Amino acid sequence: MIGFLLLGLATIVPSQTLKIEFVDSEGGGSTLIVTPTGESILIDCGNPGNRDAERIAKAAKKLGLERIDHLVVTHWHLDHYGGAGTLVRKIPVNHFWDRGIPDSLPDDPTNYPVLIAAYKDVSKGKRNTLKAGDTVPLRQTESGPRVRLSCVCGSGVPKIDSKAPAGTSVKPSQMEPDPSDNAMSLGFVLEFGDFRFLDLGDLTWNKESILVYPSNLLGKIDVYQSTHHGLEVSNHPDLMRQISPTIAIFNNGPRKGAHPRVIRDLRRLDHFEQIFQIHKNITAPDSDNAPPTHVANPAEKCQALGINLEVDPTANHYTVKVGEQPKEHRFTVSKK
Numbered sequence: 001m002i003g004f005l006l007l008g009l010a011t012i013v014p015s016q017t018l019k020i021e022f023v024d025s026e027g028g029g030s031t032l033i034v035t036p037t038g039e040s041i042l043i044d045c046g047n048p049g050n051r052d053a054e055r056i057a058k059a060a061k062k063l064g065l066e067r068i069d070h071l072v073v074t075h076w077h078l079d080h081y082g083g084a085g086t087l088v089r090k091i092p093v094n095h096f097w098d099r100g101i102p103d104s105l106p107d108d109p110t111n112y113p114v115l116i117a118a119y120k121d122v123s124k125g126k127r128n129t130l131k132a133g134d135t136v137p138l139r140q141t142e143s144g145p146r147v148r149l150s151c152v153c154g155s156g157v158p159k160i161d162s163k164a165p166a167g168t169s170v171k172p173s174q175m176e177p178d179p180s181d182n183a184m185s186l187g188f189v190l191e192f193g194d195f196r197f198l199d200l201g202d203l204t205w206n207k208e209s210i211l212v213y214p215s216n217l218l219g220k221i222d223v224y225q226s227t228h229h230g231l232e233v234s235n236h237p238d239l240m241r242q243i244s245p246t247i248a249i250f251n252n253g254p255r256k257g258a259h260p261r262v263i264r265d266l267r268r269l270d271h272f273e274q275i276f277q278i279h280k281n282i283t284a285p286d287s288d289n290a291p292p293t294h295v296a297n298p299a300e301k302c303q304a305l306g307i308n309l310e311v312d313p314t315a316n317h318y319t320v321k322v323g324e325q326p327k328e329h330r331f332t333v334s335k336k
């Protein structure tokens with residue numbers, strides 16, 4: 001009888017899943033995470049102006065959030081932090097995390113002074129600097145798998161890990177050094193039990209290569225947010241081979257990212273299953289896009305639909321839902 005009662009109680013405990021909502025900021029960064037305790041993390045906050053801030057706030061409210069607990073900015077390009085000033089007027093943000101604020105930004109001398117002033121204003125007294133090796137402190141459930149957000153690179157420097165497994169054995173190919181702030185991006189691994197998600201912001205080729213050569217500092221990954229919206233100057237094939245993702249999600253725009261080279265390299269990987277895109281890349285043929293069932297917004301003039309991912313409370317499976325399409329795509333968390 002007692003056993004029966006306990007079983008009865010166990011079934012009414014609310015499910016404590018991990019959710020990741022890929023908000024459509026049309027080629028910007030805006031990845032919203034809700035942990036099993038209900039704590040929220042927004043990695044990047046889209047472009048300046050009303051559009052992306054409105055979409056993020058709407059997505060947050062749909063997930064039942066009244067505030068964003070942590071806003072993490074990967075780097076100082078306007079499609080990643082430009083929306084901060086507007087966002088806080090739509091939904092409060094408790095803490096701000098970034099790579100440190102430079103006095104000037106040669107990449108963007110026109111917009112940076114204005115946008116960084118707005119960012120400083122809204123984050124005053126609430127911001128912290130992150131560097132490779134740091135973690136963002138998160139609350140844990142009493143009995144569920146642990147959730148952890150680790151910074152694996154920042155300001156051009158990878159984390160140090162003497163116990164990391166061997167990476168690629170031959171020095172990866174290199175491009176011309178990238179002097180832009182993309183190369184300074186913060187990068188993160190989000191873990192929930194065995195589930196692992198990678199978001200490297202807009203990190204570029206040469207800095208990606210040092211994460212997998214000579215050691216693999218990232219480990220194996222389940223879900224890969226294609227770096228830099230899926231642009232060709234990022235997504236080093238050696239990195240993608242080493243992390244061996246099961247699926248990739250592109251936060252691309254209709255004419256930005258989801259590059260055919262990146263799509264083809266992913267499809268060639270062992271154990272790789274599926275690609276999902278926020279937008280169809282309308283500049284590429286259908287064969288170099290994910291199938292229509294895996295694309296949230298097929299047309300350039302779009303409804304701004306997102307992609308939703310949910311990891312079950314035991315962290316053994318996860319599902320992906322694309323826009324308003326009824327079908328859920330289910331995947332098994334890989335054994336690392």
Ligand SMILES: [Zn+2]
Pocket residue numbers: 027028029077079080202228229
């Ligand atoms: Zn970007």
